[in-house]
Structures are given as structure tokens and as C-alpha cells.
Amino acid sequence: NAGVTQTPKFQVLKTGQSMTLQCAQDMNHNSMYWYRQDPGMGLRLIYYSASEGTTDKGEVPNGYNVSRLNKREFSLRLESAAPSQTSVYFCASSDLWDKEKLFFGSGTQLSVL
Amino acid sequence: GENVEQHPSTLSVQEGDSAVIKCTYSDSASNYFPWYKQELGKRPQLIIDIRSNVGEKKDQRIAVTLNKTAKHFSLHITETQPEDSAVYFCAASGGSQGNLIFGKGTKLSVKP
Numbered sequence: 172n173a174g175v176t177q178t179p180k181f182q183v184l185k186t187g188q189s190m191t192l193q194c195a196q197d198m199n200h201n202s203m204y205w206y207r208q209d210p211g212m213g214l215r216l217i218y219y220s221a222s223e224g225t226t227d228k229g230e231v232p233n234g235y236n237v238s239r240l241n242k243r244e245f246s247l248r249l250e251s252a253a254p255s256q257t258s259v260y261f262c263a264s265s266d267l268w269d270k271e272k273l274f275f276g277s278g279t280q281l282s283v284l
Numbered sequence: 285g286e287n288v289e290q291h292p293s294t295l296s297v298q299e300g301d302s303a304v305i306k307c308t309y310s311d312s313a314s315n316y317f318p319w320y321k322q323e324l325g326k327r328p329q330l331i332i333d334i335r336s337n338v339g340e341k342k343d344q345r346i347a348v349t350l351n352k353t354a355k356h357f358s359l360h361i362t363e364t365q366p367e368d369s370a371v372y373f374c375a376a377s378g379g380s381q382g383n384l385i386f387g388k389g390t391k392l393s394v395k396p
Binding site: 204211212213214215216219229230261271272273275276277278 | 290293316318320326327328329330333373377378383384385386387388389
């Protein structure tokens with residue numbers, strides 16, 4: 172089992188460019204999440220998907236969109252990147268019966284110049 | 285909504301000493317309190333958690349205590365080792381927002 176896999180690991184964008192962060196899990200988990208981590212700010216929830224076919228906003232959704240492609244995959248899209256979106260992005264998933272226990276991917280370090 | 289505050293932001297201890305990290309939460313309906321450890325450049329990983337019907341939980345050198353009345357919970361690490369050096373995050377969930385709300389983290393350094 173690979174667990175939660177994120178791609179890419181690193182990305183540099185110019186202001187205004189778009190990109191999609193990919194996330195896949197092989198644990199048959201129902202719920203998936205996207206967090207961003209900034210120095211001194213902890214982990215903040217961007218969007219989550221409680222189950223296949225549903226998505227909801229978290230604490231900091233502005234400037235992002237998500238797609239729950241199927242049960243395994245949950246992508247995060249930046250339509251027009253801004254320097255304020257420079258961050259480390261973590262995808263996570265959790266089981267239906269223990270949805271509060273998160274399993275994180277290895278992260279994507281994104282720099283927007 | 286829920287607000288989780290974590291203190292201290294940095295903590296330095298000598299190897300073998302104990303370390304304590306404290307968190308407070310605002311939503312009295314929260315009922316699940318996990319702690320995550322994040323080593324440098326790695327992903328956060330769950331190390332211990334506690335639910336509101338329990339006052340204390342131990343797992344070898346780590347323990348978590350919960351005071352529901354005061355709305356605070358703490359992580360205790362005894363006999364610290366250099367490999368305990370990491371950033372530790374507390375979190376709370378089960379309140380009105382449902383999802384986990386994280387504290388801002390504590391960077392623990394254990395000096396040999």
C-alpha cells in the first residue's frame with residue numbers, strides 16, 4: 172500500500188498561471204482533504220470531500236477549486252496563482268468508520284513568483 | 285467556530301527531560317483531540333489521540349490529558365530523545381464545524 176500519494180512534490184509558478192495538484196489514496200477511504208501549511212500558521216483546511224460526489228469548503232477556500240474524480244482521487248486546482256498561495260500543500264484521507272484520523276500525503280511545495 | 289491555541293511555539297529540552305505542550309479549544313462541543321508529529325520535511329503523522337469521555341491516555345513515553353471543564357488538553361513526553369525533535373500539532377474536532385481544527389504547532393528540540 173502506497174497510502175496517500177501526491178504529485179508533484181515541488182512546483183514553481185508565475186503569478187497568474189494555473190495548475191492542478193493531484194492526490195490519490197489506495198486505502199479505500201471515503202473522505203479526502205486538502206490542507207495548506209504556512210510557517211507559524213499550522214494546517215488550514217482548504218476543501219474536503221466527505222464522500223465520492225461531494226465537496227465542501229474549509230477554512231481558506233478562496234482561490235482554489237477541487238474535484239473528487241472518483242473514490243481514490245481528489246485534485247486541487249489553482250486557476251490564477253498568486254504569491255499568497257506559496258505554501259506546502261498536503262492531501263489527506265480518512266476512513267468512513269474513523270473519519271477523524273487523518274493519513275497525510277508527503278506534500279507539495281509550491282512557490283508562486 | 286472552533287479555535288485552537290497551542291503553547292509554546294518553541295520548546296527546547298535536554299535529552300532525558302520531560303516536555304509538555306498545551307492546547308486550549310473554544311467549542312465545548314468538540315469531542316476528539318489528536319496530536320500529530322511532523323519531522324522536518326515529512327508528513328504529519330498521528331501519534332496519540334483522546335476522546336472527551338476519557339481524561340488521560342498513555343502510549344509508552346507519551347501521554348495526553350484532557351480537562352473538559354477548562355477546555356484544555358496537553359501532550360506529555362517523558363525521557364525525551366533526539367528523535368522526538370519535531371513539530372507537534374494539536375487539533376480538535378466534533379464541534380459545530382465538524383472537521384479538525386489545528387493549533388499552530390510547537391517546534392520541539394531535544395538536545396543530546
